[in-house]
């Protein structure tokens with residue numbers, strides 16, 4: 178059953194412009210809604226943001242990201258709160274707003290998962306990064322120019338991407354027992370599907386992460402020993418969960434911004450099999466055979482801005498020093514050749530012309546035996 182908590186006035190505004198939504202959501206109004214909702218909270222309820230879900234029900238609504246130094250936003254979420262006890266699984270789509278298949282997959286899951294037959298709770302974050310989704314931007318938010326998947330754990334006093342990250346951390350990740358951050362090839366990325374499987378060095382914890390990664394069902398799994406940074410911040414959605422002891426993976430289904438059913442179905446099948454793996458639904462897990470294990474992934478970045486002409490393709494096996502593509506200037510004259518740093522598999526390659534200095538042109542991983 179769907180019982181949106183959001184009053185009609187706000188539900189109607191979701192077809193309006195973001196600016197209009199934010200105007201409608203004055204803080205005074207929100208506080209009055211909160212006080213009403215609190216009357217109905219019971220021990221068996223599950224709450225997220227201002228949304229409260231009774232056991233055995235499904236509720237959709239918006240988490241509000243209040244206005245701060247810049248414009249606010251909304252995050253559409255559905256909670257399916259199963260009739261039976263079990264883990265809390267967080268599914269986050271739309272961290273990158275141009276990566277559509279997981280967003281569409283979660284819309285299908287919303288009505289297909291039966292709360293009466295579910296053990297545990299699923300938090301479906303339909304579109305984490307609404308500014309980037311409505312703005313149709315790759316990588317960065319049009320609001321503040323930041324990459325949401327480098328902003329965690331976020332900052333309640335920061336710009337919009339930092340505030341979204343903070344709310345996702347405190348409302349979604351902190352409540353989860355397992356997390357899947359669902360991505361796909363961005364609008365400029367020709368991508369061969371794979372899962373990032375974090376490897377922390379803690380054998381018990383890593384076996385739980387591996388269980389998720391294998392159950393998702395893709396045949397390429399990239400072992401990920403953590404972000405290459407020295408800031409001390411978690412930066413990434415999955416790393417934020419890991420730091421809190423929550424097994425997490427990042428999945429990549431989709432290519433070049435396509436929302437084709439082929440990619441949507443791949444994400445859906447992956448999620449359903451994770452539900453089986455976690456015993457949240459009463460079905461046998463489909464065994465994933467024939468996995469190609471990948472390691473030591475490297476994102477090759479462009480040393481300067483220009484136009485990238487890919488030579489390789491997603492999923493290709495390349496030799497060390499193989500030409501991945503050519504960077505040309507804005508008149509078409511060749512600037513330099515970009516080559517593979519080692520032999521491996523091309524996880525993705527940039528498939529549209531523009532590149533900025535420091536942005537990826539390709540990602541390559543080594544094939545390893547396990």
Ligand SMILES: [Zn+2]
Pocket residue numbers: 272273276360361363
């Ligand atoms: Zn992404």
